[in-house]
Amino acid sequence: MSRIALITGATSGIGKATAEAFAGAGIDLILCGRRQERLDEVSKGLSSKVKVTTLLFDVRDKGAVMAMVGSLPDEWKNIDILVNNAGNAHGLGTIDEGDTDDWDAMIDGNVKGLLYVSKAVIPLMLEIGKGHIVNISSIAGKQTYVNGAVYCASKAAVEVLSEGMRLELTQHGIKVTNVAPGAVETEFSLVRFKGDEDRAEKVYQGFEPLKPEDIADAILYAINAPARVTVADITLLAGAQSAATTIYRK
Template identity: 45%
Template sequence: MTTLPVVLVTGASSGIGRACVDAFLAQGARVIAAARRVDRLELLHDENPNTVLPVAMDVRDRAGVTAALAALPEAWNTIDILVNNAGLAAGRGPVHTDDPDNWDRMLDTNVRGLLNVSSCVLPRMVERGSGHVINIGSNAGREVYPGGTVYCATKAAVERITRGMRMDVLGSGVRISQVDPGMVQTEFSLVRFDGDSSAADAVYDGVTPLLPSDIAEVVTWIASRPPHVVIADVLVYPTDQAGSGKLARRKS
């Protein structure tokens, strides 16, 4: 009997993470769905009791991440693909007036969180000579826009970490990739605007944004390449976008 591949997705309770869970399940994988919102994970498990393992995880908590991954059942502890998706943007003001707590949330989640999870998964991948890490970055890591100084810096760090990680595992058989989405309609803006749904919805006025499933399709395509092929990085925009703040808004 062939063992189904195991995929670990962080930030799996919504948005791109949830879409990646669904996409990998559709391809016949088993998925470790990791996130802080356990209630959503349990619903996901109820829908897929044999192929989804819910894991409560705050990627910012290194000790918690280590403990959660060390406690995986034997049938799940060989992770073939890691999708480092957990991330957020907090605050939107100039850096000299922004709340430093916002900086900490972004640095701890977007940068340290990615490292915390990767440091637990990568050693075993390198040891057995196979595995794939796919980091979800952002077009914001390639350019800077007003009000996004620290967020853009965290996503630029993801790009540097991804490139360095690829060099560090060179020759091991482990593949390292990155996907940089542009505007995607998720809870991202709702979080950034502190739950103000009107302000979050206004971000997408007159624009047809990407859907989480669009990015999940790219992620699963990258993961499905033959072992001798690594898609190093992919930048994905909706047709109505050509960069941060560069949008073609249609009048209603």
């Protein structure tokens, strides 16, 4: 029987790459995102390989999360894998000068959104007595950097929540893996710099950053590990990166 995976933020970057990797492994997909046209595009590209359905919601909207996950037909409710990928970084700045709207966006998406989706899906896993939750953290959740304290705090929260879920759910046959990427070339910097393409491009100049496919490969390894193995935490850095903000550029 094919496994079913629910992936948030599935329309771009790590989420899309993970959906593609899962489809290649024969895992049926529940793709979640905020942009229906992108959901349709990704779904169309993968539906020749596996069964695909989509859910349109913003993880920050608790009511929408609960309603949409609750609306899944019975044949889609046996969710084996949850990938909490949706998240964001908004702006850079000191705490005294930071934009509180940016703070709300990061905390609501990276922390509360992850909690809402997990609260909606975990009971379904408990019913079938198995499952695997993959939470996408960041090297920023392990190492704080100047002008990024709130983003780092939101990703540190993901690290803590991953540990807490593991403590609570292992006894029920549910594995939990925390994945902490370093510098990955996605829309991350474009969002952080509010659409400033020139500034976003400079983030990845002078070295070869990770690709979303690299993170997807690690996730695929974790969810395919033998039952006797729990991959609790994975940190992936670019080859030229030794710490959150230490990158050796040419």
